[in-house]
Amino acid sequence: MSLLTNRLDSDLADVAQKARGSLVQIHNGGHGAGAGTIWHPDGLIVTNAHVAGNGPLRVALPDGRSLPARLLASDAVNDIAAIAVVASGLPAVELGESRRLRPGNIVLAIGHPWGVFGATTAGTVVGVGPDLPEVGGSPREWIAVSLNLRPGNSGGPLVDADGRLVGINTVMTGPHAGMAVPVHVAKEFLKEAMASRKIA
């Protein structure tokens, strides 16, 4: 392989490895399991509202531990939730800038598609914002991505070419296309949850 291909190859593996370090698996008592992303070393985990649900939660950490988790806040409209485990020193994801994403940018999605722990898929950004064909007039902001999301990817991290979190993978819209909640929407949600003292 050429030098450039070798470099790309190792970059992709580095980014995947970095992002996989902040990935958790979330069981909500129902069938199957979703994904989550470690936001803060002290046990704050961000996922989709539809993954967190209302039931008793258990979280499988990247270090192999399985801990009970508590639902802190949930926003069904933006499909985002914050949960917490009692732990410290967890490998939190590095936050990126979803507003700076441009169509064509390379992104990686990590999750547990069909239960395969930490499976990673790469693709590109289709578009960012509320101006997307799927959204149809709603003011909600999304990142549309061209990559293969599957059941079990929900709640997992979407990272940029530097391995920084830009979105929370949320829904597949086709076999090779999906949508993620932008990280700036997740930040707003956490800020509001904190202001209303749902998160200390």
Add this chain to the structure above:
Amino acid sequence: MAETLRKLSDDLAQTVEAAGPSIVRVAARRRLPASGIVWSSDGTIVTAHHVVERDDSIEIGLPDGGTATATLAGRDPTTDIAVLRTSAAGLAEPRWRGADSLRVGNIVLALGRPGRSVLATMGIVSALGESWRTPAGGRLDHYLQTDVVMYPGFSGGPLVDSEGSVVGLNTSALSRGAALAVPFDTLGRVVEALLSRGRIRRGYLGVGAQPARLPDGLAKELGQETGLLLVSVEAGSPAEQSGLLMGDTLVTLNGNRIRHLDDLFAALDEEAIGQPVPAKLVRGGKLQDAAISVGERE
């Protein structure tokens, strides 16, 4: 970390942005709008025929966020090309490039503007071949298939190479399941014809026909199992003037096998019009040669 990956990521986004000013939104159907490409800066737009469901009151969404109205200048369903005229001026023409510059495996981007902003998907050239007949009988100068995801509203938008040059017009209507692009040379040929005549010339015979099984011996000799049995010949038509009779079975025209109706439609293209073209037909159980003058469909 990941400097090469980041550079690739930035490059791809740059390529999208470079081509963006030449991509417009085409709202000419009830459902989601589709995309179009600036053909000339004075307001000619090329798009896909199948996304244009009306001939006027077409709304064009411009790259600067404004809108303009357009009317249909001409369409060719056989190659899925439509040309629109709008009064908007000063549009940005893209850089065009022939499919000859591409190889299987090359990175390509499909771009569209179904809303206000440009959207993009990435893929590679999957197959690149010589001239290809579309199911509707049109001729593409190259068969250009990619694995890009055809996002909603991407038909009519450009397929762009790694340098940001437009190599074709994406359509999901010419082939079931595969993303095909109408290559630049075909666009040039068809758009010029549509602008000068408003349509693509099609050949005309004036027969009613249906496929019919050939006798075993003939089928073997010709290497085809069916021909087209003429069930009617219009009075005064090119077919009648060329001596074709009801009951004849047409098996070749202008060197093309005629096995079913699609073969005939394909053979009756612009080049066949005017001069007598060689044909083979079965009459009274015997194979014989004929010369047929193909007329032009009005």
